[in-house]
Amino acid sequence: MEITTETKGEFAGWLTWPSEVFEYETAGPFYFKPDDRGYVSAFRAERKHMNAGGVVHGGCLMAFADFSLFAIAADHIDENYGVTVAFTSEFLSGPIEGQLIEGHGEVLRAGSSIIFVRGILSADGVPCLNFSGTIKKFKSRKAS
Amino acid sequence: MEITTETKGEFAGWLTWPSEVFEYETAGPFYFKPDDRGYVSAFRAERKHMNAGGVVHGGCLMAFADFSLFAIAADHIDENYGVTVAFTSEFLSGPIEGQLIEGHGEVLRAGSSIIFVRGILSADGVPCLNFSGTIKKFKSRKAS
């Protein structure tokens, strides 16, 4: 699947999947790049991500965590594509507007057809979402 | 929390929480109303909800499922508010643009502080997401 590099703004130099309408245009844009822990994913919490309680909506965090699954597993999907089969999350804290939301995680096992990933989202370094996901690989493009 | 009734379009007469920015303006609007199975939640899948594979993004389905948790549990939260503590989902199929996504479910147990909910999202009647959620109640407004 097409990957492009952001050219401007806070996330200049980060990677993104622009053909992902929901996560790039609607809920996002969400970004990722390689770092010393594998891959890091990120977005800046804006008013559009908020719930009525003044923190980032749980559904927004889960959408970003689903994006993060594929960032974390990027090296294991390559020319194939994957779909999320199962996803779990626990809500640790509520990020507020303006905070930097980042995701990190690990591929726990990458089998021939199933990839297991776990990760944590944090807001300015404070954990806000714990998540795990099971990805099924198919032959061709990524799609979440 | 403020609930309003939609006045126009396909979901005229349905209820919504307009102060929920992410689920009302960004990912949604998502709607709900009482029906013969308790509450039904719904939205129409549009291009903005799609992933690169041409089906509704998993993160969008989870955001809507999180909305649906609170619709299903509406009678148990009343003047308090609740936050999602834990959420799980399995992805059964990928809805396409134009389909009506609906959520139904049950409150499995409503304790003094914890509410357990399970539900299923369907697309034109075909199950697409199985989910369960644990809500913690607080004194005051709803927030997801």
Place this chain on the structure above:
Amino acid sequence: MEITTETKGEFAGWLTWPSEVFEYETAGPFYFKPDDRGYVSAFRAERKHMNAGGVVHGGCLMAFADFSLFAIAADHIDENYGVTVAFTSEFLSGPIEGQLIEGHGEVLRAGSSIIFVRGILSADGVPCLNFSGTIKKFKSRKAS
């Protein structure tokens, strides 16, 4: 995998998998049979299943729920075998010694390689565990 019919006691006439050491000899025996809702699984809560709080141990309920996954999906596994890939549960109440624990559920989707199941355990008819599981099918015997 070998299925046998119990010949004595409360569960005479029920089916079981006797080569499953943990679930037949150690934690169980657990039983299942066809009923008007598909399949029902069952065991009688004894002292050996208890936790220090005087209710059935959560791990025992999860072991029985894992057994129940395969009972619920029995018609979809046939001569193949399956392994649980992911499992989630919420604890609704704590059954006490002497209660009949039963499991019911549904196959939400049976694909060529992945089967999605959800179910509820109850104790004398009161829901005690909500669960969902994802099973991966292989060619040959069942194994959990």
Place this chain on the structure above:
Amino acid sequence: MEITTETKGEFAGWLTWPSEVFEYETAGPFYFKPDDRGYVSAFRAERKHMNAGGVVHGGCLMAFADFSLFAIAADHIDENYGVTVAFTSEFLSGPIEGQLIEGHGEVLRAGSSIIFVRGILSADGVPCLNFSGTIKKFKSRKAS
């Protein structure tokens, strides 16, 4: 809740909760002790833990993971007790008879009433189960 120290065998010097019938007598005994990563939990896989496929039963791993939740969170429960509210797991590999099963993990957040824990079980050092759990604290004894 009563904690005792094992006096003989491979786990001499380890701690256990002997009033937990299921996890101490039936499925276990399971053990834990402080280590440089917080707490480690352990048991030796025996024939009684096996499934029909010749690996440790998934339900046994989940029962041990539930035990491990409370070991990992031991410092946060103290004179209160806790119950598992929600539990999720992914099955990474199947340990065989004779392997040492160990659990490690982290308390992700310990609030006034809810504790979030995640962990990984391994068999002779190879990850076999990823899990997360949500514990609700009560005033008095532990019970899972």
